[in-house]
Amino acid sequence: MEGIEERGVKEVDYLAEERAGAQFHVHSMKIFLAGGQHEYEVSTRIANLVANDPVFAKEDRARISRKELYKNSLKKAGHAWKIILEKGLTEEESMRMRAFIDEPNYTDLHWGMFITALKGQATEEQQHKWLRQAYKLAIIGCYAQTELGHGSNVQGLETTATFDPSTDEFVLNSPTLTSTKWWPGGLGKASTHALVYARLITDSQDYGVHAFIAQIRSLDDHIPLPNVTVGDIGVKFGNGGYNSMDNGLLRFDHVRIPRENMLMKLARVTEQGKYERSNKPRQLGYGAMVYIRQGIVAEASVYLSRAVTIAVRYSAVRRQFGGKDDKAEVQVIDYRTQQHRLFPLLATAYAYRIVGFWMKWLYADVTERLNNNDFSNLPEVHACTAGLKSITTSVTADGIEQCRKLCGGHGYLCASGLPELYAAYVPACTYEGDNTILLLQVARFLLKTLTQVASGTKPVGTAAYLGNVQHLTSVNCEVSQGKDWLNPSVLLEAFEARSARMAVACAMHVAEAPDSELAFEELSPELVEAARAHCQLIVVSKFIEQAQKDLPGEGVKQQLEVLCNLYALSLLTTHSSDFLATGYLTGTQVSHAKDQQKALFSCVRPNAVALVDAFDHTDHYLGSALGRYDGDVYTHLYKGAWKDPLNESVVTEGYHEYLRPVLTQQLWGPTSKL
């Protein structure tokens, strides 16, 4: 390592001391955060498998060209598949492997959306035909819904699938520029098949958007089929990031597919061209989106905890100011402002882990209900998945960026791992539904629920508190000192009252307006805030539920209680204007909440490093010189700099052409290239 000894830089492991000060059993917390002993073992084994395989190295992702990055992602995906087959990995192990490889690729869409949509919308016969091929990756599928002109407005899609009874085929067509499929992941270069959402037209009637399978590339040589135009849409935000994915464009010029390529579980077209609906809700056609949204919620904690691990470890290593009288300088994690920005994010990563576990349960529950033809809680599940996807991704993306700033200048280096993490994560605020659009869906659900409450229907699940709306809109908060805020029922009532009052205020406004759709639009900023309040309540209530349970491991329950209180109070103080404007809290009660929040920072401080260790991210997965487990930040930043291609030559390329003429003031001489 060049020059390091001469500069007198020593290895100092501050984190060992930090770890020694932890007040809880870290291993037990690891098991809790993994979801159980079995899940912990699987994660550890697969994380090490990936970390020790050179094919999955990722240090140079921010430096290489898009072409190389993409080719490499194909190599990684192929290698992963080989390992899965050779070792006979289970679905759980394969999913963990995908996560630890940490690079978006076509298989995400193939397994996550193409196969999920087939399972939800194809008849048994169709599943038999297509799933067999898809499960062994003999075909690669993508989810081609969004178009150049429409993404959020699914009903506005323009691609057509017109039935031709004379040949028993659908004719797929892209009639306008804006009907070009645009964005589907895996479509650009990898997919052989696409699940195409198109307007079904039969007997000259438009029956709206339905799903069709279209082969788009040859299975022999991968060349696009006749009358299919397909390619990649171009470089996306940031270095590395989501650029390993081939988001694509697709056009059809009167391409014929057999009638049986329409997914016919929810609706079908007969040989004679007659359109027939099943008695199942048409919203089941949105099932793949619900599945991925719940997966995105479950994944948010992973991304946020990675950023928080990096920022906490680095903040414990980094020292600035105050080194007087032979004392070491202050660790930046000891500054109150640093704690104020960082510890709520740590608590949020725990909160999202817990809500992610619950979301998985909710999805399993609704799947079972749907299998038994019980569609009763579909609207609630839609609102939960949409709303939680929205708030968790927005907070996680902003949280990653906050962690970058918390790491000062070094956070801006790709070596911190944070720029790439942000670039890879931030599109989650847009894909699977723009976050504002999704909150507006939650708002509609809240208004509907309040209307039902008014007519005597008892709301269930996460909306059950709205059945108590009379009480929640009239009660006063009884907090008179900071410690009162540590009572779970006090916290819960505050969040319920805030959410109920915001929803009721909007509902009354809309109900009194002559045109309710116009009023909804006028009121949409307030509706979005009401929806956010409802979703935050869900997270707070799930965290409180969990923190009240007994858990094995010394101090684990106590840490969860601290983090739960911190999570709730941080939300409350950040959104204090809601609580004040609805009249539920006084200014003094908000001040008590702020005092209590500060007291909680002091409880978190001695445990902070251990609390991030409990997420159990390997150094390979973190990919960060700042977030290393051993805290040896400076050595690795220094070493890393020397690996940069710019440092391969002592005198830079371009010196003779462009620098020397400037330095020697020969810009206009005969040899100058400038």
Ligand SMILES: CCCCCCCCCCCCCCCCCCC/C=C/C(=O)SCCNC(=O)CCNC(=O)[C@H](O)C(C)(C)COP(=O)(O)OP(=O)(O)OC[C@H]1O[C@@H](n2cnc3c(N)ncnc32)[C@H](O)[C@@H]1OP(=O)(O)O
């Ligand atoms: C390496 C090798 C390893 C191998 C193994 C690896 C294994 C890998 C596993 C993979 C894991 C997954 C990885 C995840 C990666 C994530 C990648 C993501 C990529 C992104 C994909 C996309 O973006 S796909 C496109 C998504 N598009 C959208 O989300 C569009 C958003 N718009 C809408 O959802 C809707 O149109 C709407 C909600 C805005 C509704 O608009 P509108 O009112 O016009 O609609 P409708 O009239 O159709 O419907 C209204 C009515 O329906 C109700 N409703 C709406 N949506 C739903 C729903 N989803 N479910 C249930 N109900 C719904 C709505 O409430 C209304 O109800 P009413 O009662 O009528 O009021």
Ligand SMILES: Cc1cc2nc3c(=O)[nH]c(=O)nc-3n(C[C@H](O)[C@H](O)[C@H](O)COP(=O)(O)OP(=O)(O)OC[C@H]3O[C@@H](n4cnc5c(N)ncnc54)[C@H](O)[C@@H]3O)c2cc1C
């Ligand atoms: C990385 C990435 C991967 C993707 N992968 C896929 C894929 O695999 N398959 C696929 O089909 N699609 C995919 N998409 C597309 C994605 O689902 C859409 O981009 C997304 O649903 C948002 O739709 P849009 O782009 O039409 O945004 P728009 O709806 O045009 O949004 C633009 C702005 O208008 C606002 N807006 C729009 N309508 C309203 C309204 N009614 N009220 C208030 N505000 C409104 C939005 O909030 C937003 O601020 C992907 C997108 C990205 C970025």
